Amino acid sequence: MPPFFTALTVLYVIWLAALLLVAYTPHWFKHYTLFKAVNSILFVVIAVAASQPSAAPENPIWPRLLAFSFAAFGDVAIGVANNRHGSANASRSASGLAGVAFFCVAHLFYLLWFAAFVPLRWYHFILPLLALLAMLRVTRHPSFHFSRHTRPASIFYYMVVTLMFSVGLNVAVTCVRWSPLLSIRCPLNGWALGAGDTLFLISDLLMLPLYFYTRRKCPHWVRFVNLVTYYTAQLLLALCPIL
Numbered sequence: 306m307p308p309f310f311t312a313l314t315v316l317y318v319i320w321l322a323a324l325l326l327v328a329y330t331p332h333w334f335k336h337y338t339l340f341k342a343v344n345s346i347l348f349v350v351i352a353v354a355a356s357q358p359s360a361a362p363e364n365p366i367w368p369r370l371l372a373f374s375f376a377a378f379g380d381v382a383i384g385v386a387n388n389r390h391g392s393a394n395a396s397r398s399a400s401g402l403a404g405v406a407f408f409c410v411a412h413l414f415y416l417l418w419f420a421a422f423v424p425l426r427w428y429h430f431i432l433p434l435l436a437l438l439a440m441l442r443v444t445r446h447p448s449f450h451f452s453r454h455t456r457p458a459s460i461f462y463y464m465v466v467t468l469m470f471s472v473g474l475n476v477a478v479t480c481v482r483w484s485p486l487l488s489i490r491c492p493l494n495g496w497a498l499g500a501g502d503t504l505f506l507i508s509d510l511l512m513l514p515l516y517f518y519t520r521r522k523c524p525h526w527v528r529f530v531n532l533v534t535y536y537t538a539q540l541l542l543a544l545c546p547i548l
Contacts, residue, residue, distance in 0.1 A: 338384030339384075342381050345380040349377050375408070379405070392516060396450075397455065401516070402454065444459060466509045476493070477502060493546055
């Protein structure tokens, strides 16, 4: 990896450690949105710097950059919801709903980016169908709190998330160049893409206990794992064109 990206990655990891410290220090938590926003700006900067102009139509840049940008907007909105309402009520606030909307749009742009490498197939929709069935049950379970607004939004969100994961994993497998069975040339690092795609799904799944579980207080480690998996995923997805 070029020294410039190594330096940016080190800065990114250091700031993520600072964000985790702020997230778990009560008298510093008021700065949570600011630290989250800076970390998100950093992955946008890395994504822009790693975007290599290409004349090939199968390697579009604009969906990728829009995906990272909307994800950063979502991070700020979720940060504001946490600072103003706390994690227990963040999902019911206007800023929390705005964050979900921004993330959903970001996932759609990630999907457009991935779909430029592999066409959508019927098997990509298996996980979204399972997500639909699972969320229909989860959103009515007494242990979770969903309003008439957050219920349909969450169902649609997790269908988009799982579709993005399915297509992204397909692209990752296609881009693993060591496989003698695959002859397609792919300008992305399949290992980084696959790991980032998987970590992204894990971070999204952890939003359910973090923001919607009401039977008992969410364990402290859930926010930690959510932040680490999410920001590591964004770093890997941002760097995969140059690794």
